[in-house]
Amino acid sequence: MEGDLTSYDSEWTVLRSSSVESTACDPEQVSASFHRLVDIWRDQPHTVNRRLAGAKGDLPPDLREKVLKSAGEHYGNFMPSLHECTGVEVRRLISKSDVFSSGCFEVSFLNESERSHSASFFPVVTDEHKNPHVTIPYRISAELEKGGSLKFTLETASECDDRMADWLTQTLHPTLLRWLKNMRLNQVSVTSVRLVDIERYADTYRRIKETYGKDLARTWPERTSAQKFVFEDCAIAAYLVELWRDMGLGPQTFVDIGCGNGLLVYLLQLEGHNGIGLDLRKRNIWDRFESNNLTSMPFPVLSVDPSGNALNDLPRQDWLIGNHSDELTPWIPVMAAKSASNFFLLPCCPFDFYGKFAKGRKSADGTTHFPSYIPYVRSICDDLGFDVEEDRLKIPSTKRACFIGTIPKCGLPADLNERIALLTNATGATPHFVARPAVEVIRNCIHL
Numbered sequence: 001m002e003g004d005l006t007s008y009d010s011e012w013t014v015l016r017s018s019s020v021e022s023t024a025c026d027p028e029q030v031s032a033s034f035h036r037l038v039d040i041w042r043d044q045p046h047t048v049n050r051r052l053a054g055a056k057g058d059l060p061p062d063l064r065e066k067v068l069k070s071a072g073e074h075y076g077n078f079m080p081s082l083h084e085c086t087g088v089e090v091r092r093l094i095s096k097s098d099v100f101s102s103g104c105f106e107v108s109f110l111n112e113s114e115r116s117h118s119a120s121f122f123p124v125v126t127d128e129h130k131n132p133h134v135t136i137p138y139r140i141s142a143e144l145e146k147g148g149s150l151k152f153t154l155e156t157a158s159e160c161d162d163r164m165a166d167w168l169t170q171t172l173h174p175t176l177l178r179w180l181k182n183m184r185l186n187q188v189s190v191t192s193v194r195l196v197d198i199e200r201y202a203d204t205y206r207r208i209k210e211t212y213g214k215d216l217a218r219t220w221p222e223r224t225s226a227q228k229f230v231f232e233d234c235a236i237a238a239y240l241v242e243l244w245r246d247m248g249l250g251p252q253t254f255v256d257i258g259c260g261n262g263l264l265v266y267l268l269q270l271e272g273h274n275g276i277g278l279d280l281r282k283r284n285i286w287d288r289f290e291s292n293n294l295t296s297m298p299f300p301v302l303s304v305d306p307s308g309n310a311l312n313d314l315p316r317q318d319w320l321i322g323n324h325s326d327e328l329t330p331w332i333p334v335m336a337a338k339s340a341s342n343f344f345l346l347p348c349c350p351f352d353f354y355g356k357f358a359k360g361r362k363s364a365d366g367t368t369h370f371p372s373y374i375p376y377v378r379s380i381c382d383d384l385g386f387d388v389e390e391d392r393l394k395i396p397s398t399k400r401a402c403f404i405g406t407i408p409k410c411g412l413p414a415d416l417n418e419r420i421a422l423l424t425n426a427t428g429a430t431p432h433f434v435a436r437p438a439v440e441v442i443r444n445c446i447h448l
Contacts, residue, residue: 012155016169019149033183034117034142048175051132053202055091064090071107071122086110094202101129116143152177192392196242205238221284232395237267252318258325306331324348337384346402353424374401381405385413
């Protein structure tokens with residue numbers, strides 16, 4: 001445990017307090033908004049604290065009781081009896097780096113009155129390593145003032161160093177205040193990597209990044225950004241490895257369609273999953289990957305016509321992967337259905353079956369309506385009869401929504417061919433898929 005048992009008394013010290021206008025205008029709304037704020041902060045501290053990969057709340061009962069007992073003993077009279085509190089929660093905090101504690105927890109509880117609501121947080125570290133999060137007890141509170149404004153306060157139980165104080169007052173307080181001020185109670189909170197165990201995912205990502213990623217980034221021969229693409233594919237590989245583990249699957253076979261630089265294929269191969277990557281243009285780094293002799297031909301150069309039977313000449317695969325597959329994106333579920341495969345799909349540039357996605361035209365401010373593309377892709381997956389899960393990846397991109405489609409136990413629909421025909425003819429366009437040219441078009445005159 002960090003800190004001295006005698007360093008905490010029953011007094012809170014105000015670090016920062018602000019009054020703002022809020023969408024919550026009555027005590028009931030304030031209470032609901034504050035509860036929602038606390039839930040989000042408990043579950044997603046990594047969105048503010050970049051040292052964290054996430055938080056895990058479903059702890060074994062014996063571990064939960066051990067942490068609660070440790071917190072009660074450490075903070076003495078400062079921490080009230082948990083039997084007098086509401087909403088007592090214990091979260092394990094998952095660090096991104098192994099230099100920090102793997103036994104870091106945060107105990108929190110609520111105190112409420114008619115017009116004032118508070119949540120107190122107490123750190124518990126069960127090993128000798130450093131806490132990656134807030135190292136002292138702190139409390140947030142919201143109070144509806146007489147004039148209708150909302151007073152939001154952040155307090156601590158003891159003095160903290162300047163760096164911690166700056167982070168609490170300049171980062172945490174304004175972020176939580178903004179969330180509270182703009183809270184929409186009818187808006188669903190989206191959690192990243194919800195389909196896999198966050199702790200194992202963080203460990204696997206860290207291992208893949210350290211074992212393969214850093215050396216690849218240092219020697220990356222492609223013109224694309226090594227920091228972005230290498231570590232992004234490390235994260236996607238870690239996600240798939242843990243997804244398949246959580247599904248109870250052994251080594252999987254796969255085809256990555258439109259694999260680009262092929263890094264995801266390479267990483268999955270190194271993790272024991274056998275697959276190939278298809279693309280219509282060879283990349284420089286393929287030679288390096290193929291020199292490892294992972295398979296006899298892991299990267300065929302092939303222009304895929306998804307409207308036909310593009311996968312007939314390939315070995316049977318458990319999964320099709322579409323990782324930023326652009327114009328092939330809506331076809332991935334179709335090809336998976338034709339080949340009786342599961343699929344993983346990470347959409348990027350919005351395309352329908354035969355061209356640019358119609359609803360993806362840029363608006364007056366220059367932004368693309370990408371959110372409207374996600375329901376379109378989801379509808380294709382659903383119409384084909386797959387069991388579909390949607391998740392969000394932890395990658396350095398604004399386009400993080402992904403789909404996992406699996407074949408139901410009862411199989412795909414008997415009228416699958418009719419469904420495919422209906423989907424692929426629904427645009428009213430000429431039903432002819434046009435692949436991008438194999439030779440990359442240079443658009444920057446400096447390189448001419």
